[in-house]
Amino acid sequence: MTDFSALDPHARRLGETSLAELVGRDRERDASLVVEGAGLMLDARKQRLDASAWSALLDMAAGSDLAERRSALFSGGIVNETEHRPALHPGLRNPDRLTDGDLAGRIRAAREATSRFAMRAGERDVLAGHPVRRVVNIGIGGSDLGPRFVYDALKAYRRAGMEARFVSNLDPADLDDALEGADPQTTLFCVVSKSFTTQETLMNAQAARTWLVSQVGEEGANIRFCAATAAPDKARAFGIDPAQIFPFEDGVGGRYSVWSAAGLALEIALGPEAFEAFLAGARSMDDHFYDAPPESNLPVVKALIDVWNRAGLKRLSRCVAAYSSRLERLPAYLQQLEMESLGKSVTREGRPLAADRGGQLVWGGRGSDVQHSFFQWLHQGVDDAPVDFIALKSLAQSEDPRAQALTANLLAQGAALMQGQDGTGELAAHKAMAGGRVSSTLLLDALTPQTLGALIALHEHKVFVEATLYRLNPYDQWGVELGKQLARDIAIGDVSVLDPATRDLIDRLGLSPRRD
Numbered sequence: 043m044t045d046f047s048a049l050d051p052h053a054r055r056l057g058e059t060s061l062a063e064l065v066g067r068d069r070e071r072d073a074s075l076v077v078e079g080a081g082l083m084l085d086a087r088k089q090r091l092d093a094s095a096w097s098a099l100l101d102m103a104a105g106s107d108l109a110e111r112r113s114a115l116f117s118g119g120i121v122n123e124t125e126h127r128p129a130l131h132p133g134l135r136n137p138d139r140l141t142d143g144d145l146a147g148r149i150r151a152a153r154e155a156t157s158r159f160a161m162r163a164g165e166r167d168v169l170a171g172h173p174v175r176r177v178v179n180i181g182i183g184g185s186d187l188g189p190r191f192v193y194d195a196l197k198a199y200r201r202a203g204m205e206a207r208f209v210s211n212l213d214p215a216d217l218d219d220a221l222e223g224a225d226p227q228t229t230l231f232c233v234v235s236k237s238f239t240t241q242e243t244l245m246n247a248q249a250a251r252t253w254l255v256s257q258v259g260e261e262g263a264n265i266r267f268c269a270a271t272a273a274p275d276k277a278r279a280f281g282i283d284p285a286q287i288f289p290f291e292d293g294v295g296g297r298y299s300v301w302s303a304a305g306l307a308l309e310i311a312l313g314p315e316a317f318e319a320f321l322a323g324a325r326s327m328d329d330h331f332y333d334a335p336p337e338s339n340l341p342v343v344k345a346l347i348d349v350w351n352r353a354g355l356k357r358l359s360r361c362v363a364a365y366s367s368r369l370e371r372l373p374a375y376l377q378q379l380e381m382e383s384l385g386k387s388v389t390r391e392g393r394p395l396a397a398d399r400g401g402q403l404v405w406g407g408r409g410s411d412v413q414h415s416f417f418q419w420l421h422q423g424v425d426d427a428p429v430d431f432i433a434l435k436s437l438a439q440s441e442d443p444r445a446q447a448l449t450a451n452l453l454a455q456g457a458a459l460m461q462g463q464d465g466t467g468e469l470a471a472h473k474a475m476a477g478g479r480v481s482s483t484l485l486l487d488a489l490t491p492q493t494l495g496a497l498i499a500l501h502e503h504k505v506f507v508e509a510t511l512y513r514l515n516p517y518d519q520w521g522v523e524l525g526k527q528l529a530r531d532i533a534i535g536d537v538s539v540l541d542p543a544t545r546d547l548i549d550r551l552g553l554s555p556r557r558d
């Protein structure tokens with residue numbers, strides 16, 4: 043069991059130390075907090091850490107079962123104990139490491155099938171004489187956030203004449219928006235659901251099908267629907283042509299599934315080559331995570347910093363500020379990845395987790411816009427939060443002065459959070475900024491399929507390391523089930539288990555349910 047109390051003396055000492063004084067005084071300390079891997083660089087020098095706190099964190103990692111758990115993760119061992127499953131996202135990127143040859147074979151075959159289908163989707167007459175021009179991804183949570191984020195981020199890599207739309211919400215406006223201007227002849231619907239039982243997805247798929255049938259008839263609708271799922275039988279029962287059902291393994295978690303057939307709409311929109319490059323980027327982060335020693339291992343270092351801020355310095359939340367319009371959806375993506383994975387209060391053994399442990403509340407947005415909204419809170423609020431700045435070298439080095447100014451803003455924010463300033467004059471108290479507020483900067487050379495794959499894989503593995511230290515299972519999500527059940531009850535009018543306030547709201551909303 044990891045002894046987090048070992049962090050307390052360091053937290054007390056460093057809590058009273060000026061952050062600005064920690065930075066630039068000890069070369070070794072500074073050098074140890076700049077780590078590179080798989081083409082990404084993390085600069086964590088503006089963290090409230092000195093050499094001895096850092097070595098306590100590294101000792102913590104060394105004393106854990108991280109090495110064994112990591113081998114199990116990569117070889118396909120059971121790392122999701124509550125569901126008795128492996129976690130196969132690294133296996134999707136490199137099946138060679140899996141010990142089960144049949145499983146590796148199935149993954150390779152599934153990859154070939156999606157890639158072939160994605161390739162064909164670009165052909166001129168794939169839809170009974172029509173090409174695919176718009177692919178509509180119908181899915182929610184992990185069956186939406188990953189493909190949607192990557193599609194936005196890799197705008198520069200999209201296939202000519204092909205666009206993707208994403209439908210996740212039950213608000214009918216969501217599907218209406220996706221269908222706006224759609225030519226039914228050239229539109230392909232891709233229903234993505236690991237379980238194929240998710241209410242939002244099935245209702246939206248049904249509505250999309252009704253629309254399509256009204257436009258192109260039954261037969262026309264059949265060829266324009268495909269599915270990606272770990273429950274092919276259910277997709278078949280829903281009416282999807284078995285030849286257009288792309289399976290993925292049960293061991294692929296929803297929020298880890300963008301690398302599987304769940305990324306089909308993305309692969310169609312980008313083309314198999316860019317999608318392969320995306321997988322290759324993640325694979326290079328896998329290799330780095332697998333091989334690099336803890337002190338220079340990017341996911342390990344990032345996890346230790348987040349553990350330090352949460353368990354050592356008691357910071358509940360973490361802000362992600364991505365200084366790139368294309369990365370606008372990164373915070374939303376990380377929210378599910380981290381909060382669904384680490385938002386648990388019992389260990390793998392079912393024992394309670396102590397206070398100030400577990401995943402952080404992840405929030406954020408796009409720089410420099412966020413400077414004009416919530417950064418005031420970060421600079422002068424009573425509470426504060428560590429910030430992860432995401433920077434692109436390609437923007438800094440662009441000849442466009444706006445792109446350079448964007449990077450200058452990013453650098454200025456990190457410096458201002460750390461330095462603070464004394465107030466002067468009549469409003470001194472209002473203008474004073476305490477400073478001492480921590481941040482890290484993650485640097486990508488440019489936004490490419492490779493670097494994006496590596497960025498996502500970095501965070502997946504960082505979550506894995508945190509989960510290992512806290513002894514959490516990052517691959518289940520039991521906490522979402524009760525709400526789903528109650529929504530079903532309300533939909534059928536069974537309010538017997540509900541409290542009076544919710545029943546009253548049901549009345550006010552005019553849902554007029556049964557009361558037995």
Ligand SMILES: O=P(O)(O)OC[C@H]1O[C@](O)(CO)[C@@H](O)[C@@H]1O
Pocket residue numbers: 182183184185234235236237238239240243296297382519522
């Ligand atoms: O892919 P599915 O099975 O439709 O699930 C969608 C999402 O719902 C969740 O189970 C949470 O409600 C996520 O974990 C998942 O990504």
